[in-house]
Amino acid sequence: MADNELANRLQNRIAVEEGKDVDKKMRDYRDPHEEFAHPYPEFSEFTREQCAMYEDMFAQYDENKDDFLCYDELKAMMEKRGQPLTHLELKKLIVTLDEDQDGKFNFREFMLMWIKCLKDEMPEGTGYTKIVATNEIVLAKPASVDKAGVGGAKKLFETKARAGDDKQNLDDEIVSEQRKEYERKRQAKRDKEAAAAKKAAFANRGAMFNN
Known part of the structure; x- marks a missing residue:
């Protein structure tokens, strides 16, 4: 027992x-497949290596290390990469992609910029072709030909033709600013002449009373 x-x-x-x-x-x-999982499923058009490159780029230009890229940091990034954006292009770029409307880019919004460039979904006036030019090799190589297709890469190269449109937009912007400045000077001159005439008329009235 x-x-x-x-x-x-x-x-x-x-x-x-x-x-x-x-x-x-x-x-x-x-899970043996876990280490091969894509870190950003939403942006699976890019390879893991390409995503790592964008992470490094984001960290490089995040000068104050607050995990955001502000207007000045985006401006500096494009200048250092040899494709400076105008003030209006930067403003429109931020408005287009700033989902939480805080005036700056978090990393997801930064990735949205690149994925929209790849898919040719960026609106005019955002300096699209300049952004593409800063990273042409990566953007021209979709991670999967099955997903993007050979035509996808071809389409991206064809969008270079929009460079002329961007340049025309920039020229129009410069001309518009020059016209505004010219009109401002003309108005200032008219205001000055009107003030002088008013002063002369007042002086003439004073002389009549003195007589």
Whole structure:
């Protein structure tokens, strides 16, 4: 009887130990595919390596290390990469992609900029072709030909034709600013002449009273 009880207790102990071992194995188990999972499924058009490159770029130009790119940091990024954006282009770029409307880019919004460039979904006036030019090699190589298709890459190269449109927009912007400045000077001159005439008329009235 005692032998049976001892055997049962021993069997229970073995079962418990085996259970613990199973739990430990479950805790230690790692999905072999996990390390190959895409870090940003939403932007799977880019490879893991390309996403890592964008992470490095974001960190490089995040000068105050607050995990955001503000207007000045975006401006500096484009200048340092040899494709400066105008004030209006930067403003429209931020308005287009700033989902939380805080006036700056978090990393997701930064990635949206690149994915919209890849898909040719950026509106005119955002300096689209300049942004593409800063990273043409990456943007011209979709991660999967099955997803983007050979035509996808071809389409991206064809969008270079929009460079002329962007230049025309910039020229129009400069001309518009020059016209505004010219009109401002003309108005200032008219105001000055009107003030002088008013002063002369007042002086003439004073002379009439003195006589």
